[in-house]
Amino acid sequence: MTAGALSAGAVPKLQLRDLHVTYRSREGMDVEAVRGVEFDIADKPGVGEIVVFLGPSGCGKSTILKAVAGLLPPTQGEVLVDGVPVHGVGRDRGMVFQTYTSFAWLTVQQNVEYGLKLRGVAAAERAEQAVKYLEAVGLSDSAKKYPKELSGGMKQRVAIARTLINKPKLLLMDEPFGALDPQTRWGMQGLLIDISRKEDNTILFVTHDVAEAVYLADTVIVLSKRPAQIVSRIEMPHFAERDLALKSSKEFRDCEKQLLDLLYKKS
Ligand SMILES: Nc1ncnc2c1ncn2[C@@H]1O[C@H](COP(=O)(O)OP(=O)(O)OP(=O)(O)O)[C@@H](O)[C@H]1O
Ligand SMILES: [Mg+2]
Structure with a gap:
């Protein structure tokens, strides 16, 4: 029996159901950060997966990760990890913050x-x-x-x-490489791919860097400007060799263009 057959009908690793988050300030000014975000990430037994959230600055990316981490209660909707609703932080989830x-x-x-x-x-x-x-x-x-x-x-x-x-089985990373020089960043991206290949975990990775998304992701979820809504969910090609030459290849550039078009299309 294959891993795929074993996983048939299995509970998804992560489910977001109609997630809404609105920040309410004391002055009564509401900021709607996330509107109706909904997706499943399957648990692929024995295989790590990197899912990248790509969206413009201020759109609500960190807010989504904080809701998955259990640091922020949704205004509406719910987050389920292994089919269990999230109410607070847990050791099954590890978070690397933006700062x-x-x-x-x-x-x-x-x-x-x-x-x-x-x-x-x-x-x-x-x-x-x-x-x-x-x-x-x-x-x-x-x-x-x-x-x-x-x-x-x-x-x-x-x-x-x-x-x-x-x-952690679910690793939440919020623009973790933003402060790194290009060479160190490149090394860290390689480390993350190695970890994902070796360990059966799911990595949710936030970035607004299109090249980073194409390089790291098995799946990219493109978000709109605030309030964050899902524009598109795209499976990335399985690049056999992830080296420097890849980034200037036509296949890589085509993926970048596809994501850029989605990111900046007029809504
Ligand atoms: N605690 C808060 N109170 C009120 N508004 C907030 C709070 N945190 C975030 N916001 C607002 O919610 C929106 C989404 O913020 P969030 O931090 O999720 O964006 P982001 O996509 O992570 O942005 P960036 O790419 O710049 O990190 C922003 O408009 C922000 O000003
Ligand atoms: Mg952020």
Whole structure:
């Protein structure tokens, strides 16, 4: 029996049903951020998947991720993970925020080990794992530093390592590579693809960078300007080789154009 046959009829990994989020300010000025967003992401057994949300600045991308993380209750509709409605945060979901979030009083390595410590993992095992993830994000030399001694991009990589080490089944990443220089960004994109191939997880990745979307995504969900609504859901080609040459290939450029047209089409 194939993995596909096994998954037939399985509960989706993630379901958004008629999700609406309106921020209500104390002055009575409502901001409608998300309007009727609805989709399923299937759980493909044994296969990781990267789903990219692509949308203009301020359209409501972070709001959608926060609702999936359980940080923000929907105004209407619901989010289900493995068929269970989300009410608050959970260890099955890990989030990397748009702005870096580290504990200032812990060293880089202690920050990365933090989730494992909470789960009672022994010190030696924690350290071994942390060393592995720090190396993966290129911060081996900074293990003993404190966040205030790091650049913005380095802090962001601490946040990425700190989340990845917990191996969440649902990984929520909000423009995680925005503060990185092109070469480091390229390395981080490769790391994410490796993780997705090796681990049976689902990654929701927010960006407004079209090339990043084409490069990373198995599926792209294009969002309208605020209030976020789904414009289109597109399966990306399965590129055999993801190297620098790919980005200048015709197939890649055609995908970029398709997404740009959807992103900026007159509504
Ligand atoms: N706490 C809040 N209170 C009121 N309005 C908010 C709040 N958070 C976000 N908004 C508004 O909701 C809209 C969507 O915000 P959101 O952060 O989801 O956008 P985004 O797509 O992530 O943007 P960006 O690409 O710039 O990060 C924006 O107009 C923003 O001003
Ligand atoms: Mg945002």
